[in-house]
Amino acid sequence: MRVVSLVPSLTEAVALTRPEVLVGATDWCTHPAGLSVARVGGSKYPDLDRVLALRPDLVLLNEEENRLADADALRAAGVPVQVTFPRTVPEALTQLGELLAAIGAPGEPDWLRAARQAWAGLPVPPAPRAAVVPVWRRPWVVLGRDTFAGDVLRRLGVSNQWADHAERYPRPSLDELRARAPDLVVLPDEPYRFTAEDGPEAFPGIPAALVSGRHLTWYGPSLAEAPALLAAQLAAAG
Incomplete structure (x- = not known):
């Protein structure tokens, strides 16, 4: 499988879970440190020719960070896309689990289990x-x-x-x-x-x-x- 991520947080998620499938990321994808993959421009204005040249099986996008026009262009070129748009912490955890399943993760990684535990274990906040x-x-x-x-x-x-x-x-x-x-x-x-x-x-x-x-x-x-x-x-x- 070959994955291109146009979302920095998702780039980090893939790189720490299945690094062997990540073939491209944006210039703004800074984590994990030392990430060595092809760069395809910015999140808002990626170079779609570069993306397509990497022959991705899946491109990861976010409804807020990326443009609908780019998602549509990738679909028109026959490239599957997965679009995330969490507005709450539970939505983020759910969508991350779905994304990792889509890239063939063999199970839930340690970092995602730790994230679920960290948020589930929060004390009741004081008066806001x-x-x-x-x-x-x-x-x-x-x-x-x-x-x-x-x-x-x-x-x-x-x-x-x-x-x-x-x-x-x-x-x-x-x-x-x-x-x-x-x-x-x-x-x-x-x-x-x-x-x-x-x-x-x-x-x-x-x-x-x-x-x-x-x-x-x-x-x-x-x-x-x-x-x-x-x-x-x-x-x-x-």
Whole structure:
């Protein structure tokens, strides 16, 4: 079997489970370290000629990260695709299991079992802290409704103030974000790389949690360590 992944978290999942089938990945697929496969461009604009030249039996995509036009073009070329779109942690775990079965994994890998246990074993969170969760700046973009990252935070005791918005990624003004007087601002380091110097200063007087974007938004092997790591990063904000 020959697999091309256009989703960084799924690239990591395949590489740690059946590395021998992975023949291509995007330029943004950085895990596991030292991954040596053909590169096919970005997630949004992959080089489909390169993808097809690898003669894949299956291409992995995500409804949010990749474009429908590319999925349609691959199907038109006779290439099977598997599209994921988890909006909750349980959905992510289920879809990962389905994907691994599709690539011929002989059983559930240790990392997926560990991820299931890590999330099933979470303590009941304390009274939730109301938060805004920017994922971009200039313009400000925040988590809205039905997002995987929003569900991750909810399970860790963080209530997204924009979870009832009509859009999944609203673009409120900074004044609108401040006006909601959140208890916390959660600043991941991807897709926009928020740092201690770039982000917290926009929310004076509000605790800021700098968190790992990979552990907040990726669904794959990082899910096993995400609860403990993110909980520690959230707690560090006070």
